[in-house]
Amino acid sequence: MSIIEVHNLDFSYNGETVLQDVNLAVAPQDYIAIIGPNGGGKTTLLKLILGLLKPDRGWVRVAGKLPQKASTSIGYVPQDVYLNTSFPVTAMDVVRMGMLDQKNRFSKQKTSWRKEVMAALERMEMAALAQEKIGMLSGGQRQRVFIARALVTKPKLLLLDEPTASIDTKGQMDLYRILKELNGEMTILMVSHDLMAISSHVKSVACVNKDLHYHDQAEITCDMLETMYPYSMEDVCPVELVAHGIPHRVLQDH
Amino acid sequence: MIEALHFEFMRNALAAGLLASLICGIMGTLVVVNRIVFLSGGIAHAAYGGIGLSFYFKLPYLLGTVGFSLVAAMLMAAVSYTMKHRADTVIGVIWALGMAFGIILIDLTPGYNVDLMSYLFGSILTVPGSDLITMLVLGAVMIVLIVYYYQDILAMSYDSEFARIRGVPVKKLYFGLIGILAVTVVLVIQVVGLILIIALLTIPPFIVEKYAKSLAQMMVASSCLGALFTIIGLWLSYRYNLTSGASIILVSGIGFLLSLLIDKLRYVSGGVKSNTNKNT
Numbered sequence: 001m002s003i004i005e006v007h008n009l010d011f012s013y014n015g016e017t018v019l020q021d022v023n024l025a026v027a028p029q030d031y032i033a034i035i036g037p038n039g040g041g042k043t044t045l046l047k048l049i050l051g052l053l054k055p056d057r058g059w060v061r062v063a064g065k066l067p068q069k070a071s072t073s074i075g076y077v078p079q080d081v082y083l084n085t086s087f088p089v090t091a092m093d094v095v096r097m098g099m100l101d102q103k104n105r106f107s108k109q110k111t112s113w114r115k116e117v118m119a120a121l122e123r124m125e126m127a128a129l130a131q132e133k134i135g136m137l138s139g140g141q142r143q144r145v146f147i148a149r150a151l152v153t154k155p156k157l158l159l160l161d162e163p164t165a166s167i168d169t170k171g172q173m174d175l176y177r178i179l180k181e182l183n184g185e186m187t188i189l190m191v192s193h194d195l196m197a198i199s200s201h202v203k204s205v206a207c208v209n210k211d212l213h214y215h216d217q218a219e220i221t222c223d224m225l226e227t228m229y230p231y232s233m234e235d236v237c238p239v240e241l242v243a244h245g246i247p248h249r250v251l252q253d254h
Numbered sequence: 255m256i257e258a259l260h261f262e263f264m265r266n267a268l269a270a271g272l273l274a275s276l277i278c279g280i281m282g283t284l285v286v287v288n289r290i291v292f293l294s295g296g297i298a299h300a301a302y303g304g305i306g307l308s309f310y311f312k313l314p315y316l317l318g319t320v321g322f323s324l325v326a327a328m329l330m331a332a333v334s335y336t337m338k339h340r341a342d343t344v345i346g347v348i349w350a351l352g353m354a355f356g357i358i359l360i361d362l363t364p365g366y367n368v369d370l371m372s373y374l375f376g377s378i379l380t381v382p383g384s385d386l387i388t389m390l391v392l393g394a395v396m397i398v399l400i401v402y403y404y405q406d407i408l409a410m411s412y413d414s415e416f417a418r419i420r421g422v423p424v425k426k427l428y429f430g431l432i433g434i435l436a437v438t439v440v441l442v443i444q445v446v447g448l449i450l451i452i453a454l455l456t457i458p459p460f461i462v463e464k465y466a467k468s469l470a471q472m473m474v475a476s477s478c479l480g481a482l483f484t485i486i487g488l489w490l491s492y493r494y495n496l497t498s499g500a501s502i503i504l505v506s507g508i509g510f511l512l513s514l515l516i517d518k519l520r521y522v523s524g525g526v527k528s529n530t531n532k533n534t
Binding site for chain 2: 050051052068071074076078084086087088089090093094096097098100101102103131133149
């Protein structure tokens with residue numbers, strides 16, 4: 001059974017069609033990147049999978065259930081927009097938010113939450129900074145806390161939105177190392193602009209630009225790029241695609 | 255100072271000030287972290303329409319004021335929830351209209367009425383015992399609700415999108431929060447006046463925010479700080495025969511400036527220490 005199923009999905013916003021006739025089936029243990037131009041619908045698709053939006057036509061299922069009912073199976077890592085810098089909350093409290101469960105408000109979960117939160121933070125190598133205020137951490141540290149927050153319920157699916165948008169190269173490499181490990185236990189879906197990651201780490205790619213094209217191998221070609229992004233080959237190709245270990249291969253036209 | 259407490263009105267004023275500090279410490283924390291200070295100002299000013307309504311239609315005071323404020327507040331909540339970019343304009347309109355509505359209705363009401371001055375400055379020195387009881391009950395109800403919904407409120411305030419994904423009924427909680435804010439504002443304005451309510455809601459939480467490590471800590475510390483400012487302000491107004499509300503605000507303002515100064519000094523001397531966590 002696919003972990004994510006999107007079937008004949010349409011979505012429009014303010015009269016404009018954002019997504020049209022989108023179909024997707026993500027297999028368990030997949031590591032899929034969603035790429036596409038800004039305004040093309042990738043973030044909208046992510047929000048539909050999370051259950052924050054409802055499709056106009058078609059449906060979305062996560063682990064066989066409606067997204068709103070699948071919150072324990074989904075771990076979400078939003079883009080670090082870095083609002084609320086002085087908000088009075090520690091890393092530990094942020095991770096605890098990942099355990100919110102409306103159905104079990106007064107369960108025994110209440111007493112063991114500390115152990116689970118610390119376990120998630122340890123996994124992300126952030127246990128030492130558990131009591132620090134979230135605003136005092138660096139961008140990379142904060143992101144690890146957000147990943148810990150997503151992991152604390154031991155989800156089957158991890159969804160990340162532009163995880164490398166505000167991180168330096170070393171931070172990015174650490175992130176991909178962690179994601180590779182996590183992929184051993186869960187499916188990963190990542191909305192991303194980072195072509196280097198896609199070519200070296202990810203297992204499959206979906207291009208979203210109002211519609212969706214799925215490639216079950218992580219190959220990006222310059223032709224594909226030209227249709228997706230309005231740049232010339234010279235702007236995009238040289239640095240981004242010359243990543244070690246990837247021979248250029250040609251994908252079928254679509 | 256102690257001889258002042260021989261007077262019942264001073265004891266009541268102190269009790270009122272302390273209760274107001276507690277209530278405003280809790281609500282003010284939520285107002286500041288959720289960035290709804292302007293909305294609170296809107297409710298506080300528009301509420302005057304409710305007073306006009308009560309006088310003109312001879313309604314029971316609390317019914318007219320709380321009822322009208324709730325309507326105005328729910329309108330503001332709806333606008334700020336759905337159209338964030340237009341929210342402060344609409345709030346500004348309701349703010350002005352509500353106040354003008356109240357003033358005109360009072361103009362049209364025959365006989366001697368409460369005037370605008372007592373709305374602006376409150377009547378902390380003439381607080382009746384019944385108002386103290388009302389505030390005590392409000393404070394207790396608030397604490398119970400906040401304790402019960404603490405994790406949800408925290409999640410909504412910090413990251414409402416994530417909270418929604420986790421099943422927190424963010425919309426209901428937000429409207430509920432604004433509703434309680436409206437009731438708080440109406441009840442506390444009676445005592446401390448319009449000019450002081452905004453100061454009590456915003457200054458102590460603002461000072462405390464950078465030091466607090468949790469929402470609960472921030473609420474407790476804001477209440478204590480508000481109480482401190484209230485006590486000093488009341489003493490100064492007694493000693494030097496000044497308007498009590500304004501004295502409390504000035505003390506709060508001085509406290510605010512002092513906290514900025516202390517911050518600057520901490521940064522300069524402990525500068526190296528605060529950077530050690532920046533290495534990933």
